[in-house]
Structure formats: structure tokens, C-alpha cells
Amino acid sequence: MCMARIWSPLSRGLWKANNLQVRPSAPTLSLSYSDISVAFTVSVRSLFSSRRLHSPQPPSTRYFSINKSGISSVQMACSNPKQVCIIGSGNWGSAIARIVGSNALRSKNFDERVTMYVYEEMFNGKKLTEIINETHENVKYLPGRKLPPNVVAVPDVVEAAKDADVLIFVVPHQFIRTLCATLLGKIKSTAIALSLIKGFDRAEGGGIDLISHIITRHLKIPCSVLMGANLANEVADEMFCETTIGCKDATAGPLLREIIQTNYFRVVVVDDEDTVEVCGALKNIVACGAGFVDGLGLGDNTKAAVIRLGLMEMVKFVDVFYPGGKLATFFESCGVADLITTCYGGRNRKVSEAFVRTGKSIKELEDEMLNGQKLQGPYTAEEVSYMLKIKGMEEQFPLFTAIHKICTGQLTPKDFIDCIRNHPEHMGSRVDYSNLEALDIECQNSKL
Numbered sequence: 333m334c335m336a337r338i339w340s341p342l343s344r345g346l347w348k349a350n351n352l353q354v355r356p357s358a359p360t361l362s363l364s365y366s367d368i369s370v371a372f373t374v375s376v377r378s379l380f381s382s383r384r385l386h387s388p389q390p391p392s393t394r395y396f397s398i399n400k401s402g403i404s405s406v407q408m409a410c411s412n413p414k415q416v417c418i419i420g421s422g423n424w425g426s427a428i429a430r431i432v433g434s435n436a437l438r439s440k441n442f443d444e445r446v447t448m449y450v451y452e453e454m455f456n457g458k459k460l461t462e463i464i465n466e467t468h469e470n471v472k473y474l475p476g477r478k479l480p481p482n483v484v485a486v487p488d489v490v491e492a493a494k495d496a497d498v499l500i501f502v503v504p505h506q507f508i509r510t511l512c513a514t515l516l517g518k519i520k521s522t523a524i525a526l527s528l529i530k531g532f533d534r535a536e537g538g539g540i541d542l543i544s545h546i547i548t549r550h551l552k553i554p555c556s557v558l559m560g561a562n563l564a565n566e567v568a569d570e571m572f573c574e575t576t577i578g579c580k581d582a583t584a585g586p587l588l589r590e591i592i593q594t595n596y597f598r599v600v601v602v603d604d605e606d607t608v609e610v611c612g613a614l615k616n617i618v619a620c621g622a623g624f625v626d627g628l629g630l631g632d633n634t635k636a637a638v639i640r641l642g643l644m645e646m647v648k649f650v651d652v653f654y655p656g657g658k659l660a661t662f663f664e665s666c667g668v669a670d671l672i673t674t675c676y677g678g679r680n681r682k683v684s685e686a687f688v689r690t691g692k693s694i695k696e697l698e699d700e701m702l703n704g705q706k707l708q709g710p711y712t713a714e715e716v717s718y719m720l721k722i723k724g725m726e727e728q729f730p731l732f733t734a735i736h737k738i739c740t741g742q743l744t745p746k747d748f749i750d751c752i753r754n755h756p757e758h759m760g761s762r763v764d765y766s767n768l769e770a771l772d773i774e775c776q777n778s779k780l
């Protein structure tokens with residue numbers, strides 16, 4: 333009985349295990365957490381078999397190929413070097429500027445000069461843009477690491493972006509709408525965008541908006557995304573890591589990879605853009621939960637449970653709100669790997685631990701501990717909860733909901749574990765007991 337319930341979606345063709353698709357058709361809200369777990373089992377198997385099937389492709393590009401003329405899009409771009417602008421210069425913005433700047437110097441496909449929009453502020457009595465352009469160091473947001481001299485800090489976002497062919501957005505998500513409004517009609521109509529921003533915004537009328545969708549809608553340019561297990565300081569220190577670019581466009585994908593990839597920062601391009609972006613946003617909520625666990629003095633087992641339940645809610649979220657997403661994407665750097673790194677080493681975890689230990693508000697701690705850097709997790713939790721409440725779905729996402737309520741003082745941190753003790757994940761069973769029941773009946777019969 334139990335197996336029939338679990339496997340019936342497969343037999344109806346809703347799970348496309350070979351394509352690793354979570355659900356290709358319109359969402360129904362009936363997917364249970366047991367179903368997701370079974371899909372994982374199926375997908376892990378098919379994940380590896382599909383890699384073998386596709387082995388002729390280079391492993392870092394899951395779907396791109398040389399075009400009909402036999403010339404790759406990157407070669408085609410040689411005659412027309414692309415100008416790159418980085419919009420944002422915080423901790424991650426500055427770390428990525430180190431990579432983009434040195435790749436632009438190396439590659440004939442890109443103009444050497446890379447502009448970086450810097451939100452102007454004073455640092456020790458001097459303008460931050462002037463310090464960056466004189467010392468080639470973002471002394472406030474990435475101290476101790478040099479930027480390549482071809483990265484030019486510009487305080488006016490329109491000035492920085494107006495000639496760019498590639499716009500890399502990397503600001504905290506709360507600033508994106510204002511920036512888009514400022515840039516509207518002031519950029520090249522042929523430009524492409526890449527968003528490194530982890531977060532959502534509220535959509536008018538009740539839901540959430542993906543940041544890449546906001547960029548595309550407002551600026552009328554295509555926007556790909558880059559998300560991964562990429563703590564900025566470690567990337568700036570050139571410690572090996574991976575990242576995921578979500579890009580549907582077979583011309584843009586290789587170009588974006590070329591400006592981002594280095595020998596220590598390895599890029600995998602997938603076409604499942606929305607899932608990549610949703611992973612990047614939601615893992616920050618889970619990281620707050622990991623911080624609560626640390627603040628409460630609970631152990632690694634508890635943190636692992638929070639990470640796992642968080643992952644299951646991330647999968648369910650994509651399944652319900654972004655149908656057609658691929659389960660395989662959760663196994664890329666933007667999925668499980670980013671969840672792990674953020675739950676151990678991220679700012680959201682750190683501040684959430686202090687929130688429990690000190691009793692101060694998230695805002696106070698952000699100001700005290702981060703020196704101008706911004707948290708995304710509590711805001712994202714608020715946006716997600718706002719949508720779940722409107723849709724009457726809070727109970728299906730108890731971990732996300734509890735984290736939001738704790739951040740906003742509606743619950744205390746001590747309530748956290750009680751909120752997830754009876755998670756839908758713990759209800760029901762993934763085991764087919766029908767054989768055991770049959771055996772039991774046989775045994776009883778033989779005794780008779």
C-alpha cells in the first residue's frame with residue numbers, strides 16, 4: 333500500500349528519473365516528503381548513470397556544444413572584446429572582481445578595463461572609490477587582498493554600466509530594485525547580465541520574485557545566475573572551490589564561464605537557472621537555523637538534521653513553486669555544497685548564533701558584527717514566510733517558518749527544535765512493509 337503511494341507518481345510519469353527532473357508539469361500540491369526522498373534515491377542512481385551516458389561532453393559544461401560553423405561562441409567573440417561591469421563591491425563583489433579583473437587581462441574576448449560600481453562611502457575620512465583606485469584594495473569589504481589594477485571603481489552606477497556588454501550584479505538583494513530603476517534605458521540593449529545575488533524580493537500581488545527575473549523584466553536583458561559554495565574570503569584567498577552558473581543560452585554560457593573560471597574556481601554551467609537561484613536564496617534561511625543550533629549549544633547531529641530538513645524543504649519549494657526544476661541541480665555546488673559551507677562558515681550562521689547567545693536583535697548584531705556587510709537569511713525567511721502564509725502553506729515548510737518566527741521574535745530560539753520535531757519528513761515511512769506483513773501472516777498461519 334505504502335509503496336503504491338510512493339511509486340505511483342513514477343508510474344504516472346511525473347518523475348522523470350532519467351532526465352533527473354523533479355516535476356516537469358504544472359505543480360500539484362500533493363507531493364509528500366516521502367515522495368521527495370524516494371526521488372532522491374532514484375536520482376542519485378540516475379545522476380551517475382546519466383553522467384556516464386554524457387561522458388563525451390566536457391564535465392564542466394553539461395549541455396553546450398560547438399555551433400554549426402564549428403566555431404565556438406567564445407572564438408567568435410574574439411573580434412569584438414566585451415566590456416564587463418561589476419555592479420557591487422561588497423565582500424563577494426570584491427572577491428569576484430579579483431577573478432574577473434585578472435581573467436579580462438588574460439582573455440582577448442574581453443576588454444581589459446573592468447568597471448566596478450562602488451556605493452560611495454567615507455572610510456577614515458576618504459572616499460572609498462578613491463582608496464580603491466589608488467591602493468587597489470577594498471579596505472572596507474575585502475581588506476588585505478589586492479584587486480587587479482584594471483578594475484576601476486566608479487561611484488556612479490550609470491557611468492560604470494553604460495558601455496558594458498556583460499553586467500555582473502552582486503549587491504545585497506534589498507538594493508536591486510533601486511539600481512534597476514536607475515539603470516533603466518541607460519545600458520546597452522544587447523548587454524547580458526549575470527546575477528550573483530542570493531535572495532528574493534516580494535512580488536506585487538503576493539508571491540516572491542527571483543532577482544534575475546527582476547533584472548530581466550526591468551532592464552529587458554537576459555540574466556543568468558551564479559551560485560555556489562563560495563565564501564568570499566576563501567575565494568579571495570584562492571582556495572579551491574566550485575560554483576554553478578545557471579544559463580539557458582548556449583552562446584552566453586561559455587562566455588560567462590570564461591570570465592569567471594580560474595584554476596582554483598571551477599565552474600559548471602547548467603541550464604536549470606531558476607533552481608540554481610532558488611538554492612542560493614533558500615540556503616541562507618537554513619544557515620540561520622544552523623546558527624540557532626550552535627547558539628543553543630546543540631551538537632553536530634542536530635545541525636546535520638537541520639541541514640537535511642532544510643534541503644528537503646528547498647527541494648519541496650522548487651517542486652511546488654518552480655516546477656520543471658531538476659533534482660540533479662541540488663547536487664551541484666549551488667545546492668548541497670553551498671548549504672554545507674554556509675551552515676558552517678557563513679555570516680548568517682555566525683550572526684544567528686550570536687542572536688541566541690546575546691538576545692540582541694538581528695539588526696543590532698548585523699551592525700555590530702559585520703562592518704557594513706549585509707545579511708540575507710532573515711530577509712529571505714521573511715519573504716518566503718509572507719508567501720507561504722498567503723498560500724496557507726506554512727505547515728508544509730515548518731523549518732523555514734520557525735526560522736522566520738524566531739528572527740522576528742514571534743517564537744524564542746528554544747522553540748526551534750519543537751517546531752521541527754514533527755516535521756512532515758518524519759511522518760509516514762519510505763519502507764515497503766507489505767512483504768513483512770505477508771511474512772507475518774504466513775508465520776501465524778504456520779503456527780496455526
Ligand SMILES: NC(=O)C1=CN([C@@H]2O[C@H](COP(=O)(O)OP(=O)(O)OC[C@H]3O[C@@H](n4cnc5c(N)ncnc54)[C@H](O)[C@@H]3O)[C@@H](O)[C@H]2O)C=CC1
Pocket residue numbers: 420421422423424425426450451452473502503504505507528529530531562563564565704705706707708
Ligand atoms: N560574502 C559572501 O561570502 C558571499 C555573498 N554572496 C551574495 O552576494 C551578494 C552581495 O553580497 P556581498 O558582496 O557580500 O555584500 P556585503 O554584504 O559584503 O556588502 C554590502 C554592500 O552593499 C553596499 N551598499 C550599502 N548600501 C547600499 C545602497 N543603498 N545601495 C547599493 N549598495 C549599497 C555596500 O557598499 C557594500 O558594497 C549577496 O546577495 C550575498 O548573499 C554570495 C556568495 C558569497
Ligand SMILES: O=C(CO)COP(=O)(O)O
Pocket residue numbers: 530560561562563564616619670673674677678679680681707708
Ligand atoms: O553565500 C555564501 C557562501 O556561498 C555566504 O553566505 P553568508 O552570507 O552566510 O556569509
